[in-house]
Amino acid sequence: MKLNKELFKDQFLEKLMTMHVKSLEETSNAERYRTLSSLVRDYISKKWIASDQHYQQEGSKQVYYLSIEFLIGRMLGMNLLNLGIYDLCKEALAELGISLDVLEKAEEDPGLGNGGLGRLAACYLDSMAAESLPGHGCSLRYRYGFFEQKIVNGYQVEVPDNWLDQGFPWEFKRSDQTVSVNFGGNIRVVSNDKLRYLHENYDTVFAVPYDVPILGYKNDTINTLRIWSAEASEENFICSTADMLDCVTSMEYTKTVESLSSVLYPDDSAYEGKVLRLKQHYFLVSASLQSIIKNYKQRALPLDHLADYIAIHINDTHPALAIPEMMRILIDVEEMGWDEAWKITVNIFSYTNHTVLPEALEKWPIDMIQNLLPRLYLIINEMNERFCHELWNRYPGDWDKIRSMAIISDHTIHMANLAIVGSHSVNGVAQIHTEILKTRVMNQFHQFYPTRFNNKTNGVAHRRWLLKINPRLSSLLNESIGSSWISHPCDLLKILKYADDHVFQEKLARIKRYNKSRLAEHIRDVQGIRIDVDSIFDSHIKRIHGYKRQTMNVFHIMHLYNLLRENPDLDIIPRTFIFGGKAAPGYHLAKQTIKLINTLATVINKDKSIRDKIKVVFIENYNVTMAELIIPATNVSEQIPTASQEACGTGNMKFMMNGAITIGTLDGANIEIRNVVGDNNIVFFGLTANEVLELHEHGGYNPWDVYNKDERIKTVLDQLINGFFPVGTDEFKSLFESFLYHNDQFFVLKDFASYADAQLRLDQQYRNRNQWLSMCVHNIAHSGKFSGDRTFTEYAMDVWNMNPTISPQCYCSNDDKFTSRLHGCAFTSKLQQTISSNNIHVPH
Numbered sequence: 001m002k003l004n005k006e007l008f009k010d011q012f013l014e015k016l017m018t019m020h021v022k023s024l025e026e027t028s029n030a031e032r033y034r035t036l037s038s039l040v041r042d043y044i045s046k047k048w049i050a051s052d053q054h055y056q057q058e059g060s061k062q063v064y065y066l067s068i069e070f071l072i073g074r075m076l077g078m079n080l081l082n083l084g085i086y087d088l089c090k091e092a093l094a095e096l097g098i099s100l101d102v103l104e105k106a107e108e109d110p111g112l113g114n115g116g117l118g119r120l121a122a123c124y125l126d127s128m129a130a131e132s133l134p135g136h137g138c139s140l141r142y143r144y145g146f147f148e149q150k151i152v153n154g155y156q157v158e159v160p161d162n163w164l165d166q167g168f169p170w171e172f173k174r175s176d177q178t179v180s181v182n183f184g185g186n187i188r189v190v191s192n193d194k195l196r197y198l199h200e201n202y203d204t205v206f207a208v209p210y211d212v213p214i215l216g217y218k219n220d221t222i223n224t225l226r227i228w229s230a231e232a233s234e235e236n237f238i239c240s241t242a243d244m245l246d247c248v249t250s251m252e253y254t255k256t257v258e259s260l261s262s263v264l265y266p267d268d269s270a271y272e273g274k275v276l277r278l279k280q281h282y283f284l285v286s287a288s289l290q291s292i293i294k295n296y297k298q299r300a301l302p303l304d305h306l307a308d309y310i311a312i313h314i315n316d317t318h319p320a321l322a323i324p325e326m327m328r329i330l331i332d333v334e335e336m337g338w339d340e341a342w343k344i345t346v347n348i349f350s351y352t353n354h355t356v357l358p359e360a361l362e363k364w365p366i367d368m369i370q371n372l373l374p375r376l377y378l379i380i381n382e383m384n385e386r387f388c389h390e391l392w393n394r395y396p397g398d399w400d401k402i403r404s405m406a407i408i409s410d411h412t413i414h415m416a417n418l419a420i421v422g423s424h425s426v427n428g429v430a431q432i433h434t435e436i437l438k439t440r441v442m443n444q445f446h447q448f449y450p451t452r453f454n455n456k457t458n459g460v461a462h463r464r465w466l467l468k469i470n471p472r473l474s475s476l477l478n479e480s481i482g483s484s485w486i487s488h489p490c491d492l493l494k495i496l497k498y499a500d501d502h503v504f505q506e507k508l509a510r511i512k513r514y515n516k517s518r519l520a521e522h523i524r525d526v527q528g529i530r531i532d533v534d535s536i537f538d539s540h541i542k543r544i545h546g547y548k549r550q551t552m553n554v555f556h557i558m559h560l561y562n563l564l565r566e567n568p569d570l571d572i573i574p575r576t577f578i579f580g581g582k583a584a585p586g587y588h589l590a591k592q593t594i595k596l597i598n599t600l601a602t603v604i605n606k607d608k609s610i611r612d613k614i615k616v617v618f619i620e621n622y623n624v625t626m627a628e629l630i631i632p633a634t635n636v637s638e639q640i641p642t643a644s645q646e647a648c649g650t651g652n653m654k655f656m657m658n659g660a661i662t663i664g665t666l667d668g669a670n671i672e673i674r675n676v677v678g679d680n681n682i683v684f685f686g687l688t689a690n691e692v693l694e695l696h697e698h699g700g701y702n703p704w705d706v707y708n709k710d711e712r713i714k715t716v717l718d719q720l721i722n723g724f725f726p727v728g729t730d731e732f733k734s735l736f737e738s739f740l741y742h743n744d745q746f747f748v749l750k751d752f753a754s755y756a757d758a759q760l761r762l763d764q765q766y767r768n769r770n771q772w773l774s775m776c777v778h779n780i781a782h783s784g785k786f787s788g789d790r791t792f793t794e795y796a797m798d799v800w801n802m803n804p805t806i807s808p809q810c811y812c813s814n815d816d817k818f819t820s821r822l823h824g825c826a827f828t829s830k831l832q833q834t835i836s837s838n839n840i841h842v843p844h
Helices: 005-020 029-058 076-083 086-095 100-105 116-130 244-261 271-298 303-309 322-333 338-348 366-372 374-394 399-405 415-421 431-441 443-448 462-468 471-481 489-498 502-527 550-566 588-606 624-633 651-657 669-677 689-698 703-709 711-719 733-740 748-767 769-786 788-799 816-822 826-837
Strands: 062-066 135-140 148-152 155-159 179-183 186-191 195-200 203-215 222-232 310-315 349-352 363-365 412-414 425-428 453-455 536-541 575-580 614-619 636-639 661-664
Touching: 005 029, 005 086, 029 076, 029 100, 029 203, 029 222, 062 116, 062 271, 076 086, 076 100, 076 203, 076 462, 086 100, 116 135, 116 203, 116 222, 116 310, 116 462, 116 788, 135 271, 155 588, 179 271, 186 374, 195 322, 195 374, 203 271, 222 244, 222 271, 244 271, 271 303, 271 310, 271 322, 271 366, 303 310, 303 338, 310 322, 310 338, 310 788, 322 338, 322 349, 322 374, 322 415, 338 349, 349 415, 363 366, 366 374, 366 412, 374 399, 374 415, 399 443, 412 415, 425 431, 425 788, 431 443, 431 453, 431 669, 431 689, 462 471, 462 624, 462 651, 462 769, 471 489, 471 502, 489 502, 489 769, 502 614, 502 624, 502 769, 536 624, 550 575, 550 588, 550 614, 550 711, 550 748, 575 624, 588 614, 588 733, 624 651, 636 651, 651 661, 651 669, 651 769, 661 669, 661 748, 661 769, 669 769, 703 711, 703 733, 703 748, 711 733, 711 748, 748 769, 769 788
Parallel strands: 062 135, 062 310, 135 222, 310 349, 349 425, 425 453, 536 575, 536 636, 575 614, 636 661
Antiparallel strands: 148 155, 179 203, 186 195, 203 222, 363 412
């Protein structure tokens, strides 16, 4: 029976009474949220089963995306949207006196991720399902997530994020698919007709899967995010009244086991934290691969054709142990020979690198792997021996090159090297990032494997980051160009014909102001800070890190404040600076940056002499839900990392989709955004990537020179330590010293003058209302290129050798091989029609 409002209301009320044994009037919003979620689960379940059966019957190749985190955000609204029943449910609930908006706010953000890596993975799950691609995610079910950030007296304080306290209605526990993961012990070699490696005296942890449905947009495709929870083996739990010590020991053991899936990114500043991280990584990959192989064998397909039906993607190096773990399963369990197992493994795995920062390229001490994963160590060692033999044959006598490329060197296992050697594809996530990998960071590997490296510029889920979070803008787009952009994001190009249309511009301006008023209301209610809705909302929301350069933004705000203190009549457009993000618990300078932002906010926001021309707000516990409120309200998007060090960025894409203008460095996807919107619709400044890399390699930069020559820099740096702020003079001493005594690692002072000039240009551009609104339209129109749909179509065809149900793409690939494979596809002709029928100029 087709769902209608009356049927939905009947089902909702029946479900509510069954679950809570209460009348509608007696229930709380939390109970109503759980009722609605349960009802939507019922709608999902049948489609989910049908999707899985379809994949099995069709013999479809399936992709498994392994990531240590998936920052999926609230799911109720997106599930209703993807089912195509959002408006129906909203109207039906309203007739019952219930606000769907209120119920959506009752949902907790799942604590399954933290930053850009996890949000990217979540966007890709959305796109895979939207493209009808059989693609699933694998991760851990973190009991307490990363942490909940509290701001106390300006400092970040970490408290457990108890997001599972009321349960997670979108997960389905699959106890019958529990697998065992083994740690420690020893390896015994047995020789009968062939060598066998027996793992003995190990500790066993049970991996219990919880499945979360991932819905495609109105296409009946439902994929799976499988998250693993660690549980203790009952065999190791001994408790008797005769010996209470046994009970204590057993409880300690249980606590230790459960810590495996307790917290995302445990503090690894001490040895025990490093061990826990390594155990998490292996727990994820071992459980996932055992499940993948088991499911594959149930399809009665030949094991030697595994790579024809399975693709496994490693999202950064955290899951790189999947490569030797696959070898272990194929050799020890399936009794394959090394060569056959290795060929299958390399053809199955592909690897995305997300960083050029040395500290982010994971390395593990040999003894840690030996003690914790003795069989995997033997396999990694064999991989290393064979690879080094290949290197010797290619570069005889070049020990320095062999040492730098080896999987094992200097008593350390290099996970990026392992991932490259064990995968058939290695990609960067933006054109400049990939070039840096190929020409610098991984140049030796690129020379050795010239066909293995490729670029896949990141994309985001435009259905969440535009359709869902900005319904008024979405409605304007629908009434102006139709709704085809929802499935075919390149169709956003059609709004270019309205770029200079004053009527359209005014509608866009009203939508932006409405979104700003919503954010201003939230800030007022939560923090008691009143901000000017007509000021420029300038947002810098992302992980707090030195290379993200929140400090440069802060120094510019301090400079503006100094100017206003000298001259309150200074002619500037009022500006509200919005920050949000978490610092890693052990990252002192990042936590000091948060303290500095909050201290500056206190000083500026209380100073009546500057007439509210600038305000500073730090959003506590920044997460997906807060991003969904901030991004549609933003006028200026701060994307100002040290050039060469931001692999791509995806916040920049989300902001442009919602009509914000980027101020940024020539780094990551900023460059590709500039290439499509044009120099007139973005604001750039600062050193180039090559200039930064040259300074790192050859020196020639002294921050004291900037300090002594630029009075603005000298003033703001001195204010960190001269009593300007109402804190002890030593409070920000470590920050001060990081710039002058530790050589300004991220070139904040070096780029400051250029940044300040760019901010002046931006101020002048904002004064020309029509020009600014035209810039906003250009950004929205060209944002379709940065949809995850485009990215995953590229992955599917270029990396995994799959043929998804392709949606129209944007002019987004310079890869002739990719373009030729698309020739004749439906979206190719549709894209050409979109461009030609709207007289669109495609920049090169």
